Amino acid sequence: AHIAHLRRESPFDGGIAATVPTIDRSKLLAQQQARVDELRHAKYEGILGGNPAITVVHGEARFKDDQSLTVRLNEGGERVVMFDRCLVATGASPAVPPIPGLKESPYWTSTEALASDTIPERLAVIGSSVVALELAQAFARLGSKVTVLARNTLFFREDPAIGEAVTAAFRAEGIEVLEHTQASQVAHMDGEFVLTTTHGELRADKLLVATGRTPNTRSLALDAAGVTVNAQGAIAIDQGMRTSNPNIYAAGDCTDQPQFVYVAAAAGTRAAINMTGGDAALDLTA
Template sequence: MNEQTLSVTGMTCADCARHVEKALKTLTDIVAVDVAYPQSVAHIRSIQPLSLDQLNATLPKNYRVAAAPSSHADTPAAKPSRLNQALDSLGGLFKPRGDVGTKPTNAELRLRVAVIGTGGAAMASALKAAELGAHVTIIERGTIGGTCVNVGCVPSKIMIRAAHVAHLRRTSPFDDGISSTAPVVRRDRLLAQQQGRVDELRHAKYEGILDTSPNIKLLRGEARFKNAHTLVVKSTAGDESEVSFDRCLIATGASAAVPPIPGLKETPYWTSTQALVSGAIPPRLAVIGSSVVAVELAQAFARLGSHVTILARSTLFFREDPAIGEAITTAFRAEGIEVLEHTQASRVAYANGEFVLTTGYGEVRTDQLLVATGRTANTRGLALETAGITVNAQNAIVIDRGMRTHVSHIYAAGDCTDQPQFVYVAAAAGTRAAINMTGGEATLDLTTMPAVVFTEPQVATVGYSEAEAHLKGIETDSRTLALDNVPRALVNFDTHGFIKLVAEAGSGRLIGVQAVTPEAGEIIQAAALAIRARMTVQELADQLFPYLTMVEGLKLAAQTFTKDVKQLSCCAG
């Protein structure tokens, strides 16, 4: 393996360094490249030596590389060369750390990566960077594992599933033949079961992995930037230490956003975090918000015994196809959940164990209040400005498709960024950030990102809705299939919902799917793959789908573009 250190001329900013780095990586013999703008230095590792002519031939004409000055001293007492001084201030890949003129060891050549956070994005990135040879320091100020496993996806889906079982015992389409029984809900036991599984998964997927990863060092404390190459970490005991890095990933997640409603902060309201660990089911629960969290927990609490009232500023799922919100609102009201559309609380008060919400339509009185109006990025306190990192109006870190911030060697991923707040997006972004931090070139394509809401019926979407396509100037041809045309729904005696396909007019290419069905989350990935493969609706209609499955609804919906599916026999090809 050949290593070269070169001086670079023509660079005027950090973006120039990225252009030079990207151009050099096009050479097939190149294994790794690290270019530093402030020091005008390029470090190259290649399979065989590369001439200056070869290197310059691949660069844009305004950039040039030349042999760097010798780093060997003339006498033992001589000071380090300017190059070694530059490398020492840079950190970075192929950094000599020993005496002047000595060859660095493999350990000294390793890239130093700092990761702030231990959630889905952070762990995926740390593991990938370590796999690619970096030395990783991962920093956590609280509970290891982040939102998803501790206070998000995992506990909420356990609670939702328990609520589903309670609902089925109370009522089902088969009550005429199987007698229903009102369940006794022991919330304390359900909570113990829920937290037991959370603890188990946190240990198996986070704590245990960190304990057995020799290339990853866990540091407990709260991190902030001292400058663009150094973090200050304050421990719970109050002492501070510094972590120098060549690359850094910010993956600090997000927290519940609390609207500025007068009186709210003086009350013992819940966010989703408190709701999921509540030891009791309140007789009455009001929910402010129409977010995914709001509707999922509203239905779960209703099925476990609360009388639930939702206050939606607009309508449920107002950003989606209107049919989605209409279908879920109808389903909720059928279960006894009050949905107050176009309703906002102008004031919240709490006295004698009761919340009083003032609205334009009168008062709403409730025993407990859940505020679920979205989540905001955890970026305050990081001192991002000292490193030159840019945030948007919502304090989320702005990144490009390679997860780079405006500072080329600092990356961000997950809910603290301007990307969609899904743990699988966060993990994918973290992995790609690690690839890029270690010399690769990976991007995250979100054009076929599936999304699922775990209400009943479930809501799942991928690609464009009709309205979104029209905003992009795409003419559409769409069909909506009611579930009473899907054999699986018929035999389940549960035909509430629909599957809608959005195709590009003319070509017939599938560009979007919206589904409100039981098991919509299991259906939507097939739709995502079809869109990814650029299939037409006719090609989708021609595929084989197993009979008496919900996913067969995709085939039937595709067939509606050319046929009346009511006139087809069962499992018609």
């Protein structure tokens, strides 16, 4: 998307003529997935499989008590895993707002949007999260006519100047930003989305819903291990990634920390240090 933008908006005036790029989304998707597979193997699968001290168990785990897990194996059956220390890093899943008609429609979450092999002519985006805005700009730069529906303003929890700057940049790129706008009804008919909003009716070929992410903790039986979660289901942790159970740690989007990849990576590193006798803290005020 960035390369397409540079080709369309040449920064070298007349020296390098700007051109409208031809986008082959299916080829881009193949390259994208190949890169993800490469990184997954290099950063995770290769490391786990190549270390004799690590045993990988494929299945769905839940706490049996504060010292053991019951794993329902993908291959069938169950296995009990005992532990002295445990790290929970189950991530989060896209949250779906309770808009009438939405669940009955073929809407996109970020997962479907990234896996799509086509570029919609018109894309409506519900949400103003980082994920929503990243994908909104990406699809706009690849050729979609994008409209963003923001319940408040963009990045309303941050310094107002940030949201104002991003909004101005989006509008300069042709992205329509509808602030203080909510969808009260979603319908899908004849291959088209029809959204009823506080600013009238909006039509689109695809609808992306990116209003936040919900921690993947519901099926873990955390109460059996004495692990406390907040009202949103996020695991409460201290600066050392410890939960309310001193032998159980947590890191990443399943916790009550900001949901950013760099925060998750830093938290995971510190959790590993502390689980093996160290004393590391994550200071998010710096």
